[in-house]
Amino acid sequence: MSETLSRGQQLEGFLKRVPIVQTLGMRCDIKGDDMTTVLPFQDKLIGNFTIKALHGGAIGTFLEMTAMAQLFLVSDVERPARTINITVDYLRQGKAEDLYGRARVIKLGRRMASVTAEAWQSERDKPVAALHGHFLLNRSGEQSG
Amino acid sequence: MDESISSLDKRIELMRQHMDGMTQVVPWARETGFKVTRVERGQVWGVQPFAEHLVGDVDAQVIHGGAITTLLDNLSGMACAASLEEFRFVATLDLRIDYMRPADSGRDIIGEAECYHVTKSVAFTRAWAYHDSRDKVIATAQGAFAINKPRPKASLGVPE
Numbered sequence: 006m007s008e009t010l011s012r013g014q015q016l017e018g019f020l021k022r023v024p025i026v027q028t029l030g031m032r033c034d035i036k037g038d039d040m041t042t043v044l045p046f047q048d049k050l051i052g053n054f055t056i057k058a059l060h061g062g063a064i065g066t067f068l069e070m071t072a073m074a075q076l077f078l079v080s081d082v083e084r085p086a087r088t089i090n091i092t093v094d095y096l097r098q099g100k101a102e103d104l105y106g107r108a109r110v111i112k113l114g115r116r117m118a119s120v121t122a123e124a125w126q127s128e129r130d131k132p133v134a135a136l137h138g139h140f141l142l143n144r145s146g147e148q149s150g
Numbered sequence: 151m152d153e154s155i156s157s158l159d160k161r162i163e164l165m166r167q168h169m170d171g172m173t174q175v176v177p178w179a180r181e182t183g184f185k186v187t188r189v190e191r192g193q194v195w196g197v198q199p200f201a202e203h204l205v206g207d208v209d210a211q212v213i214h215g216g217a218i219t220t221l222l223d224n225l226s227g228m229a230c231a232a233s234l235e236e237f238r239f240v241a242t243l244d245l246r247i248d249y250m251r252p253a254d255s256g257r258d259i260i261g262e263a264e265c266y267h268v269t270k271s272v273a274f275t276r277a278w279a280y281h282d283s284r285d286k287v288i289a290t291a292q293g294a295f296a297i298n299k300p301r302p303k304a305s306l307g308v309p310e
Contacts, residue, residue: 023208050178
């Protein structure tokens with residue numbers, strides 16, 4: 006991987022190439038090792054038309070990508086980590102509005118990492134969903150299976 | 151409340167008749183393209199066809215785990231609907247997903263969900279994602295769903 010690109014630039018380049026990120030329409034705002042992800046509202050993200058709520062699967066996918074992105078940002082692995090498991094708590098109904106996400110790497114080990122992430126809408130302290138997950142770091146030269 | 155969805159057996163029959171409709175009215179399910187394939191009492195099966203726009207690992211061309219989250223979350227919620235004696239809306243409280251092995255590129259993923267316990271306010275579910283059989287799972291899920299109070303216009307999400 007290029008020496009001249011910052012971790013943030015590498016991440017942005019990677020996310021642009023990932024189809025599911027494009028399908029979601031997810032963006033990220035990176036400042037050094039600090040990142041906020043944004044999921045601009047689109048009709049296709051809805052799970053329940055009668056109450057115009059975001060689909061839990063779309064929120065979960067967004068949070069998982071947010072956690073993976075933050076982990077990539079603060080680690081030195083060449084390839085994004087692989088998910089071992091995630092738990093998503095759905096705290097409030099996701100409204101037909103933009104969704105924001107932030108993640109924190111709780112522990113960065115040699116092989117595994119523990120990450121939490123939160124998503125919110127108009128009010129930062131009223132999270133819509135929270136994720137906790139474990140990820141397997143893809144170290145080069147080690148078998149990825 | 152509509153007679154046809156207040157009784158569980160009739161509701162299951164209605165779900166069977168509207169297997170396509172149940173995902174057609176959910177925009178994000180339409181986007182991922184998964185389908186419901188079978189409904190039994192407390193159990194629902196579905197399939198997520200391989201689709202390039204859901205790929206999360208570009209090199210391996212494997213569908214992102216998020217598509218499995220969507221599939222198992224939705225099927226688990228439906229399994230609750232196929233389990234509650236009286237129809238109620240359910241909302242995911244939490245969902246845990248364990249990824250056992252990556253999905254094969256280009257292959258459909260089968261999802262299976264069951265609602266195995268119901269209390270007055272919470273329904274508990276487990277679910278599996280696999281290609282061939284549950285002997286070789288791609289992912290397993292465990293969920294808890296809040297059972298909402300009845301609403302005046304209860305519907306299955308089935309188009310009129």
